[in-house]
Amino acid sequence: MKIYSVGGAVRDELLGLPVKDRDFVVVGSTPQAMLDAGYKPVGKDFPVFLHPKTHEEYALARTERKTAAGYKGFSVHAAPDVTLEQDLSRRDFTINAIAKDSDGKLTDPFNGIADIQAKTLRHVSDAFVEDPVRILRAARFAARFNEFTVADETLALMRQMVQAGEVDALVPERVWQELSKGLMEQNPSRMFEVLRACGALQKILPELDKLWGVPQPSQHHPEIDTGIHVMMVIDYAAKQDFSLPVRFAALVHDLGKGTTPADILPRHIGHEMRSLSLLKDLAKRLRVPNDCKELAQIVAKFHGKLHVVPQMKPRTLLEFLIELDAIRQPLRFEDFLKACESDSRGRAGLENCELPEADLMRKLLKATMSIDAGAIAHQFNEPEKIKNAIFEARLQVLKQAI
Numbered sequence: 240m241k242i243y244s245v246g247g248a249v250r251d252e253l254l255g256l257p258v259k260d261r262d263f264v265v266v267g268s269t270p271q272a273m274l275d276a277g278y279k280p281v282g283k284d285f286p287v288f289l290h291p292k293t294h295e296e297y298a299l300a301r302t303e304r305k306t307a308a309g310y311k312g313f314s315v316h317a318a319p320d321v322t323l324e325q326d327l328s329r330r331d332f333t334i335n336a337i338a339k340d341s342d343g344k345l346t347d348p349f350n351g352i353a354d355i356q357a358k359t360l361r362h363v364s365d366a367f368v369e370d371p372v373r374i375l376r377a378a379r380f381a382a383r384f385n386e387f388t389v390a391d392e393t394l395a396l397m398r399q400m401v402q403a404g405e406v407d408a409l410v411p412e413r414v415w416q417e418l419s420k421g422l423m424e425q426n427p428s429r430m431f432e433v434l435r436a437c438g439a440l441q442k443i444l445p446e447l448d449k450l451w452g453v454p455q456p457s458q459h460h461p462e463i464d465t466g467i468h469v470m471m472v473i474d475y476a477a478k479q480d481f482s483l484p485v486r487f488a489a490l491v492h493d494l495g496k497g498t499t500p501a502d503i504l505p506r507h508i509g510h511e512m513r514s515l516s517l518l519k520d521l522a523k524r525l526r527v528p529n530d531c532k533e534l535a536q537i538v539a540k541f542h543g544k545l546h547v548v549p550q551m552k553p554r555t556l557l558e559f560l561i562e563l564d565a566i567r568q569p570l571r572f573e574d575f576l577k578a579c580e581s582d583s584r585g586r587a588g589l590e591n592c593e594l595p596e597a598d599l600m601r602k603l604l605k606a607t608m609s610i611d612a613g614a615i616a617h618q619f620n621e622p623e624k625i626k627n628a629i630f631e632a633r634l635q636v637l638k639q640a641i
Contacts, residue, residue, distance in 0.1 A: 241265070243323060263298070268319060301317040455505050481581065489585070569604060
């Protein structure tokens with residue numbers, strides 16, 4: 240039995256990055272031998288075990304054979320005679336196909352170290368085409384390692400996979416898993432650049448893909464192109480280390496601009512409601528979690544309205560806070576403002592623009608939340624009178640705050 244550290248841990252060590260998780264491959268062993276040594280089995284489709292003390296994952300060396308479409312259509316063979324090189328050959332990228340033994344000796348049969356030095360994402364073998372998830376992983380790694388580029392031959396293979404319909408076999412949960420991870424990287428825009436370059440974005444997120452080439456008024460959007468704007472928005476959100484719901488809302492806030500009638504361009508009258516409609520379909524299709532979906536919906540619907548807050552009368556301002564459900568959900572309201580901040584500052588030359596409307600809304604929410612609604616409710620018997628009395632009390636403190 241020989242044990243090697245493999246994959247991301249070895250790659251990140253070579254890149255000088257902190258190692259989060261370690262994975263190990265075991266050569267020359269059997270499931271029974273692992274059980275006898277005290278390892279606990281966890282793998283359903285292939286033999287993976289947890290170390291009895293560290294609980295790190297140890298997988299038996301294995302080979303894979305494509306048996307059906309999609310990322311689950313594989314037959315796995317694990318046996319003592321499977322070599323380390325055979326195991327490494329089934330991995331996605333050369334930078335992930337490096338192994339290190341207990342003495343620190345590296346095994347690098349596919350020149351992954353050279354690709355790390357050249358900052359290149361390159362597939363290990365033509366078996367890459369058998370798993371469509373690898374398209375998403377290539378895009379996600381481009382977002383994580385922003386100095387790396389996808390090798391021309393790898394990008395060509397990814398295009399072939401898209402054209403062959405492999406992407407159509409991806410299940411929604413796996414697409415969302417990879418997209419959400421990519422959104423949380425340091426340069427999420429690069430993920431979408433790679434997906435566009437191979438044609439996968441049009442298949443996975445056609446609503447988003449349509450935004451490139453759609454013009455916006457230059458006085459408000461010096462970058463003009465809507466697709467470029469959205470990429471600037473998500474990169475700003477990443478730079479501020481905003482949460483996943485904020486980043487997802489930033490990604491999908493302008494989907495409606497892709498369906499603006501050509502005769503009114505570059506204006507986008509009513510794009511907010513079109514964005515909301517498209518977003519609902521997208522969220523259902525990808526089974527987006529509720530926290531991401533709900534924030535994205537209010538951002539899509541109301542991000543334009545925030546800009547006219549300084550012109551609103553006190554009653555309208557209070558109604559807007561209620562419409563946003565800010566009083567009941569102040570944390571989500573803060574995320575709404577963060578997404579709107581990303582939208583405003585995700586524009587060429589306006590990365591540091593002032594946001595007085597956001598500051599005003601925070602101030603007004605704080606004022607309205609100072610009202611003791613419960614105490615007011617005890618003064619009345621009828622629900623409608625209670626509602627009106629609370630509204631008027633909040634309105635008075637809001638006027639004072641203004």
